[in-house]
């Protein structure tokens with residue numbers, strides 16, 4: 098069975114479970130993005146901090162010159178601490194608290210992506226009280242579906258995100274009337290783990306029709322933030338470790354007119370592949386009809402399989418034994434604490450090291466201490 102190369106000798110002395118990050122792969126991924134945007138000076142890529150806010154990861158991404166896409170005051174602070182330029186920080190989220198808005202204004206972040214008229218008026222008031230002007234874009238709900246896991250579509254009318262696309266015009270007019278707001282552009286985000294470029298093409302079509310309408314009314318469009326959502330190949334981390342950035346960026350350059358400066362907000366596709374959750378087999382349990390490999394990592398360490406029924410490739414790093422079928426489970430007292438059912442692994446024994454692949458995005462950042470379990474620490478390839 099094909100496996101990634103890990104420093105097993107080094108691993109033998111580290112307490113499991115832990116997150117392991119391949120920093121060379123992260124840099125390669127950032128370089129692949131740079132190669133796509135280098136000759137497109139009006140484009141800006143922001144990293145979606147919620148995918149992974151580990152300070153070492155953030156610093157690497159900041160040093161590659163990306164901006165940061167934040168969804169909370171805590172993320173804004175983490176981005177500032179990691180060295181992201183304040184003006185490269187964009188701030189989205191349906192529930193921005195007053196202290197988070199104030200933090201963003203004080204830091205001088207580049208953009209508030211407003212998600213409702215109620216929020217727009219609060220930002221206007223807080224900015225006015227402080228004698229500053231808040232740069233805002235309108236997060237538009239484009240009512241575009243995405244072929245992905247049900248829990249992670251965000252651009253449908255039924256989702257809580259954004260301002261309905263039919264209301265954009267009146268909201269722009271109100272922003273233009275408020276002296277403490279400066280209108281900067283439009284923001285979209287249709288979901289996550291999207292591998293069908295047609296979904297992004299549908300978004301582009303919607304963007305074009307909205308912009309055409311605004312231009313017909315002599316209203317400004319500003320710049321366009323198309324959000325994130327590019328997926329990765331969870332089933333093939335060894336063959337396809339880097340997302341198809343070329344297809345992704347080409348979709349937008351082909352379908353949107355070059356006169357609009359474009360912003361992107363990629364999270365998963367930047368960090369997912371470089372991270373693995375490393376665990377040990379505690380027990381091999383013979384059930385009535387199947388075998389269970391019980392790991393010392395659980396859903397508190399990596400929530401995605403329990404939350405989204407998502408799939409991660411799993412490898413037994415310690416064994417070349419006969420390929421055997423297991424349900425790979427964690428120790429947490431929940432039936433949903435399962436990393437995978439019917440997984441083929443080299444025969445497992447107590448103490449074997451297991452890698453759960455492509456866990457760099459929405460892994461460590463979603464971890465909890467449920468069951469009073471300590472947080473898994475992070476280990477870096479260098």
Ligand SMILES: *Cc1c(COP(=O)(O)O)cnc(C)c1O
Pocket residue numbers: 145147148166168189286288289290324325326327362363364365366
């Ligand atoms: C989560 C999020 C992203 C990043 O999504 P990925 O699927 O990780 O690329 C981008 N923009 C916004 C507004 C988000 O909430």
